[in-house]
Amino acid sequence: MTNPFQFKAQRTQNKKISAWLVGLSAFFSCSLLANTLTPYHAEYQILRKGSVQGSATRDLSKIDGNTYQLEYQSDIKWMIFNDKRTEISMFTFDNNRTQPIHYDMTRSGTGPDKEYTVSFDHTKKTITSNKKKYPLDITWQTEQQDAQTYQIQLRRDIKAGKTKLSYPIVDKKGNQRNYDFEVEGEETITLPIGNVKTIRIKRLYDNDKRQATVWLAPEYDYMLVKMYKGKKGIEQFQVQMTKYDIK
Known part of the structure; x- marks a missing residue:
């Protein structure tokens, strides 16, 4: 396994990092140019109005060469509502x-399975x-991502010091859209894993009805450690990291 910190000495000399990021995590900048990803296992709790309603896991595995698999599983129970889902992305990183390469999502629980x-x-x-007989009638874009791989690209781009980001996405239903983000700043937050220094990133929508914010932690290799989603100013749910292990 490639140690994400092993290139620190040689990388620090060559990589310019935006001023707001230098003081926060110079130690972790060593992995910015590495052409590999570090496999991991992460666990999360899903909350609504401060109450835990479910759990989730995220696993990154190396298949071979530059091919990886990202798997996300969640299990949510809220009143009479139940939702279990698994998302698996196969992709290359170079x-x-x-x-x-391939994205698969299965969902079961309240309502029809999908x-x-x-x-x-x-x-x-x-x-x-699988919802269309022929190839999707959308414009191919070199930077195209699926519903999960953009998250990995986001982490890499934040490591590189970018503060405004945009990704063309093909979602689970085959719709093409852009996900746009903007770095708001640094913030130390309290999580089940302790106090964590983070970079707070806001997703930009074309209206003010929806809100989404993510927190990435340099000390956890820029992993997502918290997420907030709301609608019309009302919280829909939060996600908080409870465990992180390098495989």
Whole structure:
């Protein structure tokens, strides 16, 4: 396994990092140019109005060469509502860029069970979905991401000191859209794992009805340690990290 810190000495000399990030995490800047990802296992609790309503896990595994798998599982119970889902993304990582290969999402619980798959053919430059008979009628973009891989690209770009970010996404239903983000600043937050220094990032929407904020922690290799989602100023849910292990 590649140690994410092993290139510190040689990288610090060559990498310029934005001023607001230098004081926060110079120690972790060593992995910015590494052309590999560090496999991990992370656990989260899902809350609503301060009460734990479920749990989630996120696992990154290396398949071979520059091919990886990201798996997310969640289990939520709230009153009579129950939701279990699994998302799996297969992708490559090269030159500090993620390229999705295949995305699969299954959901069960209250209401009908559902499954979505999206496949990316980088040779033919086509994207197919199990909900469509033919390739999706959307414009191929080199930076195209799936519903999970953009999160990995976001972490890498924040490591590189970027403060405004935009990603073309093909979501689980095969719709194409852009996810836009902006760094708001540094913040120390209290989590079940303790007090954590973070970078707070806001998702930008085309209206003010929805709100989403994520907190990435340099000391945990810029992992997502907290997320907040709201609608019309009312909290929908929060996610907080409870455990993080390097595989």
